[in-house]
Amino acid sequence: MTAEWNREDLARLLALEDFSEIYAQADEVQRREKRDVVQIRAILEFSNCCRRRCRYCGLNAENPRVTRYRMSVQEMKEAAAEALEAGYRTIVLQSGEDPGFPAEDIGEVIRFIKQKGAAVTVSCGEWPSEVYAYWRDCGADRYLLKQETADPALYGSLHPCGTLAERVGCLRELKRLGYETGSGFMIGLPGQTLDTIAQDLLLLAEIPCDMAGIGPFLPHPDTPLRDCPEGGSELTMRAVALARLLLPQCNLPATTSLGVLSGGARRSVFSCGANVIMRKVTPEPYKSYYEIYPANLGRTEVRRERAELEDWIRSMGKTPV
Ligand code: SF4
Secondary structure (H helix, E strand, C coil), X not given: CHHHCCHHHHHHHHCCCCCHHXXXXXXHHHHHHHCCEEEEEEEEEEECCCCCCCCCXXXXXXXXXXXXXXXXXXXXXXXXXXXXXXXCCEEEEEEXXXXXXXXXXXXXXXXXXXXXXXXXXXXXXXXXXXXXXXXXXHCCCEEECCCECCCHHHHHHHCCCXXXXXHHHHHHHHHHCCCEEEEEEEECCCCCCHHHHHHHHHHHHHCCCCEEEEEECCCCCCCCCCXXXXXXXXXXXXXXXXXXXXXXXXXXXXXXXXXXXXXXXXHHHCCCCCCXXXXXXXXXXXXXXXXXXXXXXXXXCHHHHHHHHHHHHHHCCCEEC
């Protein structure tokens, strides 16, 4: 049924007055494919330096108000070890697109985490194939590189440093190298339509992605998009539900940005297809400097936060891993 959906079908579904049947189907597929398990993953944001100028992002290279940092390899290992001791089984190594951070240092941390028996996701932007291949050789299992939008013109207007074709080329190369490949997009970007979101969903299926982070656009005050309205949580959850139906096996996180929106939306998103949640384990003071969008994040307390998250997931009748 779902494999036959085209752009028009998806745009029409996104606009339905009553979406409850699609949510119920997505929940059923999530239970069947993921057995009510919610994976908890740790994000370690090791550098907020970035050469790009994405117009929605607080870390863009032209924002002089950011306190820039790079963690040392030792700091990264210590933070990763603390997360593993707290029970995490996947560490996401995330940074801006930072040419000043040696690929070999990232490789060393990947090997360190792999030696401890955990999975590694890398999320560091666009690099030549040789760099991706090197990190894969070091043991990286997954790579996360969001498409942000599948509309080439909209992509171009938001990303003065690259094209959609280059981004999709990287995603295809990551697949070729054997990575579990994650992408994703934002809901509510200025100029986006339901047809754009339909294109986004179809691109996820075409690559095909093993993971997709779908979250609302949140305007950052230090960016050119500061006055644009934020994306909606309802439309975001609709897109997540359709992604679950299009890609039954895909890992779909309840994105941090969705959690930032009022109403505690993540409780609902787990009943409409999402099966992953990420939690920052970036130590102070770096965590507060890593601000792609505004978020009031408390102090990092890795063990306590992990335990609370597990309790919360169990309270929904699901199993945290
Ligand atoms: S979205 Fe990523 S690549 Fe773009 S400016 Fe922000 S950190 Fe850099």
